[in-house]
Amino acid sequence: MRSVTDNLPGLHWHPDGYAALGGPLLQLATALDAVFVSWAADLGAQEERFPSFIALEDLKPLEYLRSFPQLATFALSLKQEDEVLSAFAQRHGAAEEITVEADWSAARQVLTPAACYHFYHRLADRRLERALYLTTCCTCHRREEHYEPLARQWCFQMRELVCIGDDDAVESFIGYCRERIEHLVDQLGLETRWEIATDPFFDPRHDTKALAQLLEPVKSELIFGDDLAIGSTNRHRSFFGECYGIRHGESPAVSACVAFGLERWLLAIVSTHGGNPDSWPAIAELVA
Amino acid sequence: MRSVTDNLPGLHWHPDGYAALGGPLLQLATALDAVFVSWAADLGAQEERFPSFIALEDLKPLEYLRSFPQLATFALSLKQEDEVLSAFAQRHGAAEEITVEADWSAARQVLTPAACYHFYHRLADRRLERALYLTTCCTCHRREEHYEPLARQWCFQMRELVCIGDDDAVESFIGYCRERIEHLVDQLGLETRWEIATDPFFDPRHDTKALAQLLEPVKSELIFGDDLAIGSTNRHRSFFGECYGIRHGESPAVSACVAFGLERWLLAIVSTHGGNPDSWPAIAELVA
Numbered sequence: 381m382r383s384v385t386d387n388l389p390g391l392h393w394h395p396d397g398y399a400a401l402g403g404p405l406l407q408l409a410t411a412l413d414a415v416f417v418s419w420a421a422d423l424g425a426q427e428e429r430f431p432s433f434i435a436l437e438d439l440k441p442l443e444y445l446r447s448f449p450q451l452a453t454f455a456l457s458l459k460q461e462d463e464v465l466s467a468f469a470q471r472h473g474a475a476e477e478i479t480v481e482a483d484w485s486a487a488r489q490v491l492t493p494a495a496c497y498h499f500y501h502r503l504a505d506r507r508l509e510r511a512l513y514l515t516t517c518c519t520c521h522r523r524e525e526h527y528e529p530l531a532r533q534w535c536f537q538m539r540e541l542v543c544i545g546d547d548d549a550v551e552s553f554i555g556y557c558r559e560r561i562e563h564l565v566d567q568l569g570l571e572t573r574w575e576i577a578t579d580p581f582f583d584p585r586h587d588t589k590a591l592a593q594l595l596e597p598v599k600s601e602l603i604f605g606d607d608l609a610i611g612s613t614n615r616h617r618s619f620f621g622e623c624y625g626i627r628h629g630e631s632p633a634v635s636a637c638v639a640f641g642l643e644r645w646l647l648a649i650v651s652t653h654g655g656n657p658d659s660w661p662a663i664a665e666l667v668a
Numbered sequence: 669m670r671s672v673t674d675n676l677p678g679l680h681w682h683p684d685g686y687a688a689l690g691g692p693l694l695q696l697a698t699a700l701d702a703v704f705v706s707w708a709a710d711l712g713a714q715e716e717r718f719p720s721f722i723a724l725e726d727l728k729p730l731e732y733l734r735s736f737p738q739l740a741t742f743a744l745s746l747k748q749e750d751e752v753l754s755a756f757a758q759r760h761g762a763a764e765e766i767t768v769e770a771d772w773s774a775a776r777q778v779l780t781p782a783a784c785y786h787f788y789h790r791l792a793d794r795r796l797e798r799a800l801y802l803t804t805c806c807t808c809h810r811r812e813e814h815y816e817p818l819a820r821q822w823c824f825q826m827r828e829l830v831c832i833g834d835d836d837a838v839e840s841f842i843g844y845c846r847e848r849i850e851h852l853v854d855q856l857g858l859e860t861r862w863e864i865a866t867d868p869f870f871d872p873r874h875d876t877k878a879l880a881q882l883l884e885p886v887k888s889e890l891i892f893g894d895d896l897a898i899g900s901t902n903r904h905r906s907f908f909g910e911c912y913g914i915r916h917g918e919s920p921a922v923s924a925c926v927a928f929g930l931e932r933w934l935l936a937i938v939s940t941h942g943g944n945p946d947s948w949p950a951i952a953e954l955v956a
Contacts, residue, residue, distance in 0.1 A: 392790060396776060398719035400786060406717055429694050431686035431823045432720055432779065432807050437764040446761025449753045454744050455779065456768065457811035458737060465737045465870060473734025476725040478775045480744065480768050487766045488684060491720065491743065491779075498688060502680060519720050519807070523745035535719045582753060 384650050385529040389657065397527030397534035399643065404657035408649065409537070409642050411663035413517055416539045416640055419560050420515035423553070425541060428516045430498045433489035438501040441623035444493070447581050447589055453521045453534070454487040456480075491521035495540040496637045503544065504624040508633055511545025513553070517642075530647035531608060537642040544621070544635040546628050554613050557638040561602060561611060568661050570604055570648050577601040577612065589619075604648040611640045672938050673817040677945065685815030685822035687931065692945035696937065697825070697930050699951035701805055704827045704928055707848050708803035711841070713829060716804045718786045721777040726789040729911035732781070735869050735877055739810045741822070742775040744768075779809035783828040784925045791832065792912040796921055799833025801841070805930075818935035819896060825930040832909070832923040834916050842901050845926040849890060849899060856949050858892055858936050865889040865900065877907075892936040899928045 385391060390405030401409055420427065433455055436445070445452060458468055464483040472478050492498065495518035503512075517539045527533055543553035558574075565572045576597045584590035593599065598617065601609040614637050620626065621633035628634065653659045673679060678693030689697055708715065721743055724733070733740060746756055752771040760766050780786065783806035791800075805827045815821055831841035846862075853860045864885045872878035881887065886905065889897040902925050908914065909921035916922065941947045 394719070394721075394723060396721075396723060398721055400716055400718045400790075402714060402716040406715060409717070426690060427694060428688055428690040429697070430688045431682070431821075432809065433682075433684075433686055433823060435682060435684060435764075436766070440762050440764060443761045445763065446757045449746060449757045449760075450748060452745060454766070454772075455809075456742050456744050456775075457740060460738060460811070460813055469734045469737040469870060472737075473731045474728050475733065476723075476728060476776065478724070478742070480770075480772045480775065482768075484742075484768045487744075487768065488764065502688075521720065521743075523748070525748055533719075535721060582757060 384655050385647065388529075388650060388655050391529060393529045395527075397524070397532075399529060399533060404660070405646060408657075408660060408663065409646055412645055412649075413537075413539055413642060415564060415663060415666055416541070417515065419557065420513070420541050423513040423541065423543075423556065425513035425515040428498070428514065430492065430495070430516055430518050432491055432519065434492050434497055435489055436487070439490070439497065441501075442497070444490075444497075447579075447587055448493065450582050451493055451522045451524070451580070453491040453493075453523055455489045455491055456487055457485050459483050459485050491535075492518055493522060494520055495538045495639070496542050499542055499544075500620040500624045500626065500635075503626045503633075505626070507627040507629075508544065509629070511543055511549035511553075511628070514542040514544070516540060530643040533643060536644075539640045539642060540637050542635065542637045544626065544628070544633050546631070547634050550615065550634050550636040554615065554636055554638070557613060561638075564666070565602070567666055568649060568652070568663075570610075570652055572602050572604050572610070572648075574600050575603050577609070604644070605651065608644055608648065609641070610644040610648050611638065613638050672943050673935065676817075676938060676943050679817060681817045683815075685812070685820075686824075687817060687821060692948070693934060696945075696948060696951065697934055700933055700937075701825075701827055701930060703852060703951060703954055704829070705803065707845065708801070708829050711801040711829065711831075711844065713801035713803040716786070716802065718780065718783070718804055718806050720779055720807065722780050722785055723777055724775070727778070727785065729789075730785070732778075732785075735867075735875055736781065738870050739781055739812070739868070741779040741781075741809045741811055743777040743779055744775055745773050747771050747773050779823075780806055781810060782808055783826045783927070784830050787830055787832075788908040788912045788914065788923075791914045791921075793914070795915040795917075796832065797917070799831055799837035799841075799916070802830040802832070804828060818931040821931060824932075827928045827930060828925050830923065830925045832914065832916070832921050834919070835922050838903065838922050838924040842903065842924055842926070845901060849926075852954070853890070855954055856937060856940070856951075858898075858940055860890050860892050860898070860936075862888050863891050865897065892932070893939065896932055896936065897929070898932040898936050899926065901926050
């Protein structure tokens, strides 16, 4: 199925797991994202642009590194000391691979692993009077054993729509998004189905968050083809509300997010319609 | 001058050196970038979207780490071995700062330090028949001793326009961009001036590239206020052409780039017009 990426115009793949996009493929990604943004606008969502990093301090309440140590990518620099830098420049000035040593600074940041994490710590200890809708498109980073162009990348674009409020708001939000998604995949001619899923916890047997997901399914994935999850709806219940002390009225806030992996949508579209841009659906007309 | 960022709506600053943008400030950034994109379109430039990383292998011909070891930020993960990951999860599951140890993988990637670096290795060993115009907006990363909101950030947005061809093409390109830039700063009411500059080489006395820049000035910065460089024009002569074996006809290709630090433009605009979005210039009308 995926050999369609072999000579796809505008796709420049690096075997370490990431891609540059140009030409019609980038236009397709941009047009597709505009569809998701139009849904966000309908919901009155505020758009935000986040940095590459998220501070470990801000992820602390989630214990992210306990659940997903295998996925994390850290941002590290050298100690800013003349002798360190000068020795490093001499040894590694033209290196292709560098083994980490003691002259590196400590890690205080990971590269954003999921777009919506940026929102919750920002709202810490806030009390919301009404449901809040948020959206962002963020470059996300996940270390994996193997990568495949557009299907599984070390860095990729994730568009998320988020609702933080109470159960009613979250249920209507998920319902609204599912309806839009189903209409869109129809318009694009993509064959997909919904499946119950769990997040890729490192040690599910000993992770209370993993157990909670098994006991009461909260994640549905939109599957294209054999196993390509191109989107997901995630009911967090009051998990983030309690982790960060976000309240809705008198209760811990309830939240949900709907996430789209943009490169995977591109793959679903080119797998369905072929690698020739002339045969791709005219997405811009779907929004207008 | 810069206290205007203290309560700027839509700016969320992290003291480790990076910002999230929302609301009118994000709209301003988007509108401003659209101006630069319209110039790129005028030149027939192709747009590209790059990943967070650039491989050390692809930077090797530049000896980037010899010239700028102090600025580099590396992307690192843990060794993908069960014992390593499980010990790490136990020790650091909720850590705010982690000292680097031997169980980290080797570094093969830096976080993009300058947007246009992505273009040259792609064109390695190509022979161009006519000048090529390229553009991208890329999150760039530079480790510094101190950071200031919008003025000096660990990660920031850089829009670049690039020309690769011969001397004539490069000179017309720089001339076109300078004219547009000067007209734009006029329209925005920004007081700026051009200054000859050099890149922040780690050890300029022993770096042949630094010496070359001093002997024949190639970088001009557009300075706002005391010392805020909001843009620059950079004549690379045949430096990238020779490093990567890119030819224009029979000769090594000559290149130049024009770069804009988007957050710094925001700072120049709010420093000039104040922090209230109602008093900001209507940038969208400048393009239409």
